[in-house]
Amino acid sequence: MSPVDLVVRSARVRWAGEWVETGVVVDGGRIVRLAKDPQLPTADRTIDATGLLLLPGAVDTHTHFTYGRPDRTDIGTGSRVCASGGVTTFVEQAASTPPHCPPTLTVASLGAKVALGRAESLVDFGVHGGGCSGNLAEIPSLVRAGVAGVKVYMGWNPVGEYTACDDATILTVAERLAGTGAPLEVHAENPSIVAEATRRLKEAGRTRPEVYTDSRPTLAEDDAVARVARIGRAAGAAVHIVHLSSGFTLPTVRAARAAGTDLSVETCPHYLYFDTSAYADRGPYAKVNPPLRSRAEVEAMRAGVRDGTVDFLASDHAAPSSEKAPGAEDIFSIPPGFPGSETMYPVLLQEAFRGEIGWDRLLYLLAEGPARRYGYYPRKGAILPGSDADFVLVDPTATTTIRNDRLHHHSEFTMFEGWTLTGVPVRTVSRGVTVAEGTFPGTVFDLGGRGEYVPARAGGERGPGGFPLTPR
Ligand SMILES: [Zn+2]
Known part of the structure; x- marks a missing residue:
């Protein structure tokens, strides 16, 4: 069996109102299943999420x-x-x-x-x-x-x-x-x-x-x-x-x-x-x-x-x-x-x-x-088998102080200047690909235009304007 694209090991995921420690299997940009670590398949890439929360x-x-x-x-x-x-x-x-x-x-x-x-x-x-x-x-x-x-x-x-x-x-x-x-x-x-x-x-x-x-x-x-x-x-x-x-x-x-x-x-x-x-x-x-x-x-x-x-x-x-x-x-x-x-x-x-x-x-x-x-659920907004592998890893112990010059916008200010936060994102994953990494605000990777248009309430129909809607 060929390896899957990504497994995340030992993450804490919110499931039925509780925290569970689980692995998350990602292939083709989607979550394939959640499984305990011994049952995880071989993967091209592995992320060890020990001690981290994996949130949508x-x-x-x-x-x-x-x-x-x-x-x-x-x-x-x-x-x-x-x-x-x-x-x-x-x-x-x-x-x-x-x-x-x-x-x-x-x-x-x-x-x-x-x-x-x-x-x-x-x-x-x-x-x-x-x-x-x-x-x-x-x-x-x-x-x-x-x-x-x-x-x-x-x-x-x-x-x-x-x-x-x-x-x-x-x-x-x-x-x-x-x-x-x-x-x-x-x-x-x-x-x-x-x-x-x-x-x-x-x-x-x-x-x-x-x-x-x-x-x-x-x-x-x-x-x-x-x-x-x-x-x-x-x-x-x-x-x-x-x-x-x-x-x-x-x-x-x-x-x-x-x-x-x-x-x-x-x-x-x-x-x-x-x-x-x-x-x-x-x-x-x-x-x-x-x-x-x-x-x-x-x-x-x-x-x-x-x-x-x-x-x-x-x-x-x-x-x-x-x-x-x-x-x-x-x-x-x-x-x-x-x-x-x-x-x-x-x-x-x-x-x-x-x-x-x-x-x-x-x-x-x-x-x-x-x-x-808006009808994006459960493709978006969920950690479920079949959902897009869009998630954030949060380190409950990581601390950061917000400084405008470290944020990625080109705005002259943030209303949250000087706020100190404990428990912040350390990695953002979009359809199985890491797009930002490091204690917030981390490094954002320059991966060019890889984002897809997600039509609301649609299941893969073709847009009347002639441009294809995202296939599912
Ligand atoms: Zn507005």
Whole structure:
């Protein structure tokens, strides 16, 4: 019998709610089986994982690697950030800017993004579609080609032809998505409430970073969530709220579900760790949309993450399009956004090591939950026979201190600067291939474009745009 590609010996794997010590057999990029060490077959490569946890690679469903300055980010850089941070699948947002590629509003533009990903990405990736008044006819074919969901913006045009939607357009997008399983995805902030709150602050000459939360009140998010949930329920479409920021909106989420809406919610690590005091501490660097909230809202969001109201976590990784100049006087002129794919898994691991979040809940939040919502599970997000061999080895004793200049993004800052973590990734494996190694942030290997496009909810069909979807 010829040897298999890889065996990992003596790893600790989470299985049926417990830790078990097992070997993991990998062949052809997939997990073939789990077996005790004496039963492991001969292999071309062996990894001794004694003392290490073997965890599913994270599925980061909210990245902006093709938006903004190309010297700050591109898919190649973004995928190296992922490899370093234990993210083995990222799902790129629809809003892309030149010269990267066009926004994903048509099957042709999806094909352009898929081609870019295949050429540059070190890890596997999915793609979100966008919805607006100009592409309503394209939505069914975008869904058939495997976009994760279709995202609408209520008040801001992210890119030229990717225009903001009024309620009637959102309803029409939802009708196109009904019955497909692809969720209507929404940046949920009522734009007129934000516009008026901003106008009042500017009129009063209040433009320091400390006022930023007041410019985008919780009411704006709460109202948008309730409204979009009603639209989705009326249309029979699934709804997904991206980057929910305010813990005080969680009762609205629960009420919408109780009323029968197929509603999922993601939040981002920054809404679990940073409150409005960050505007005083970090000034313009702390600007993100939606904004950081009060400590009470952060605590409410942390409770929602633990109790299951929040479905999963995503980074909303962005490298802002211009400098967040220190000491900038006018917060409204500063670009929003945080880099975050690289730090998400290492930082969240601390919650499990400290016992704040159970291990199974943590792995659901980072891997299984997002993979299930978008139909990537169990190919992605699981350590199961048949799943892609996407995993992270974590050393519970390894310690690191986060320094921006050691991270792989080309951003000028990280919100987690100076944080010391114990229990961090020491190796990331993508379809059986080691893509990063060493105590986080380790060395990322330059393996060129080896990432595959992973269509959502698809089992190997051929894309209508003529480009082949990944065969299974
Ligand atoms: Zn985003």
